[in-house]
Amino acid sequence: MVRLAAVGFLALLCIALSVSAYSEDFEEKDVVVLGASNFTEVVNSHKIVLVEFDAPCCGYCHTLALEYAKAATILKDDGAVLAKLDATKKSHLSLRFQIQDYPTMLFFVHGVHEPYTGGRKVHDIVAWVKKKCGSPVQTLKSTADAEKTFEVETPITVAYVNSLKDTNAKAFAAAADMERRVPFYMTEDKEVAAKFSLEKTPSLVLLKKQAEKVVLFEGDFEEMTLTSFVRKNRLPLVITYGRGKEELISMRGISRQFFLFAGTEEYAEIRFMYEEAAKFSKGQITFVFVDLANHMYASFYLDYFSLSGEKTKLVGYVEGACGSKFGYEGDFSLESVKEFSGKLLENKLNPYFKSEDIPEKNDEPVKVVVGKSFDNIVLDESKDVLLHFYYPWYGYGSGEATRIPSEQEFGT
Ligand SMILES: *[C@@H]1O[C@H](CO)[C@@H](O)[C@H](O)[C@H]1NC(C)=O
Numbered sequence: 001m002v003r004l005a006a007v008g009f010l011a012l013l014c015i016a017l018s019v020s021a022y023s024e025d026f027e028e029k030d031v032v033v034l035g036a037s038n039f040t041e042v043v044n045s046h047k048i049v050l051v052e053f054d055a056p057c058c059g060y061c062h063t064l065a066l067e068y069a070k071a072a073t074i075l076k077d078d079g080a081v082l083a084k085l086d087a088t089k090k091s092h093l094s095l096r097f098q099i100q101d102y103p104t105m106l107f108f109v110h111g112v113h114e115p116y117t118g119g120r121k122v123h124d125i126v127a128w129v130k131k132k133c134g135s136p137v138q139t140l141k142s143t144a145d146a147e148k149t150f151e152v153e154t155p156i157t158v159a160y161v162n163s164l165k166d167t168n169a170k171a172f173a174a175a176a177d178m179e180r181r182v183p184f185y186m187t188e189d190k191e192v193a194a195k196f197s198l199e200k201t202p203s204l205v206l207l208k209k210q211a212e213k214v215v216l217f218e219g220d221f222e223e224m225t226l227t228s229f230v231r232k233n234r235l236p237l238v239i240t241y242g243r244g245k246e247e248l249i250s251m252r253g254i255s256r257q258f259f260l261f262a263g264t265e266e267y268a269e270i271r272f273m274y275e276e277a278a279k280f281s282k283g284q285i286t287f288v289f290v291d292l293a294n295h296m297y298a299s300f301y302l303d304y305f306s307l308s309g310e311k312t313k314l315v316g317y318v319e320g321a322c323g324s325k326f327g328y329e330g331d332f333s334l335e336s337v338k339e340f341s342g343k344l345l346e347n348k349l350n351p352y353f354k355s356e357d358i359p360e361k362n363d364e365p366v367k368v369v370v371g372k373s374f375d376n377i378v379l380d381e382s383k384d385v386l387l388h389f390y391y392p393w394y395g396y397g398s399g400e401a402t403r404i405p406s407e408q409e410f411g412t
Contacts, residue, residue: 028065030072032083036091044111048080048133050125053087053094055102064103064120071125080129107132109180136176139164140187146195149185155208155234158185160193161201168202168221175226182206182234206233237278238271238287241297256285256344259301263292270332277337285341327352 034042034051043049052068054061072082087094087102097106097113105116109132118128140146140158149156161169169186176184187193188201196205197214204217204226215233219225260267260274267274267289278287292298305325326349330336343349355371362368369377369387378385 026066026069028069028072030076030082031069032081034083034085036089036093039085039093040111042081042083043108046079046081047110048078048129049108050075050080050082050116050129051106051108052082052084053097053099053102053104053106054084055088056086057088058102061103067120067122067125070122071129074122074126075129078130078133080133082125110178112179112181114181132180135173136180137173137184137186140185140192141189143191143195146187146192149183150207152183154182155206156183156185157204157206157230158187158193158196158198159202159204160196160198161186161188164188171221171223171226172202172204174223175230178223178227179230179234182230204229206230208233208236232283237275237282238289241288241290241294241301258285258287258341259290259305260288261290261292261298261302261307267291273332273334273337276334277341280338281341281345284345324351326350 032042043051052061052064054064068082068084075082085093087099087104093099097104106113107116107129116128118124140149149158159169159172161172163169164186172184172186193199193203196207198205202221204221206215206217206229207213208215217226217229219229258278262270274287274289278285290298290301326344328337328340330340340349358370358373359368367377378387
């Protein structure tokens with residue numbers, strides 16, 4: 001009853017807020033309304049879509065709505081779609097995009113997104129989106145231009161082509177249009193190219209500030225090959241887990257991940273080795289470092305891998321293609337990490353699960369099964385097995401202890 005009353009109160013509050021915020025009438029005709037069922041279709045079928053994740057109950061969203069609606073009308077002529085989605089309606093979308101505050105705005109180009117970082121007034125929104133819609137490739141004409149690019153923080157990609165108008169240049173521009181999270185530069189000047197150690201045409205390099213500073217492209221100058229090269233290489237060799245990075249990792253299209261749990265100082269000692277090992281299976285395994293000093297994230301992943309209670313601080317894990325976990329044992333030397341990676345790629349590892357040791361004596365009429373002996377005893381095809389799951393601390397196994405939570409309780 002108390003809960004119902006609270007829900008009722010919130011609903012009233014919500015209505016009251018909406019009424020007051022809507023006192024100024026305006027048209028939202030150019031804002032596309034999205035739902036969980038048509039989100040992907042709309043976002044993938046337009047080149048440029050800005051999506052606002054909002055909540056009917058949020059005051060800020062109403063303030064933004066008027067500005068957003070006006071911007072939608074202006075930007076329509078530039079071919080950009082402004083859309084909104086009610087993020088309070090439970091769907092996989094809020095989880096997938098980690099929507100925690102309202103309103104959150106994400107900018108999609110060909111279905112690939114980045115956060116919207118502009119302001120909340122009409123002219124801010126219009127200016128930000130227009131800038132993003134402009135040519136994604138900048139031409140480098142002088143060595144002075146070239147030097148300026150080194151001041152850019154993010155990884156950058158530079159192409160040396162015979163002519164800014166040839167087919168290679170076109171393929172490069174098309175790739176730049178597909179992957180807007182990395183700045184693309186192009187030159188036809190020999191001296192400028194030399195600044196990036198590019199000697200022949202066409203050639204391309206990705207420059208980073210991390211361990212692996214220069215990644216040279218090898219292959220045909222073709223839109224998709226170039227795009228996937230940049231996508232695979234734009235992230236650092238080792239990713240430190242933190243807010244918002246999960247999405248980056250799945251974007252990379254690699255499902256095998258290697259988790260290293262360590263304190264900041266411990267990591268400093270093995271970092272070089274870990275990055276070397278990452279180079280060895282680049283493009284096949286994503287190497288992640290979870291900093292135990294970042295408690296919030298560390299505890300989430302420690303729980304996920306059932307490592308919470310364990311004292312070990314330095315453990316490598318891999319999430320295989322189907323979500324299997326594989327434990328890493330042994331010392332942290334380049335050779336053993338490489339060997340482990342190799343076995344993982346060849347599917348030669350045994351999945352890890354938390355288990356007690358197999359009991360030495362097991363000759364009572366009721367046999368004891370632990371994680372490690374589950375397959376041998378329970379899945380033994382020659383026997384019928386009746387299995388009782390119980391919590392040791394739960395008196396005599398009542399129904400409640402083994403009850404399976406309903407879907408609602410899981411919140412799915
Ligand atoms: C998408 O779905 C929502 C709700 O499911 C609906 O209100 C909206 O009109 C749809 N939008 C488009 C563009 O089809």
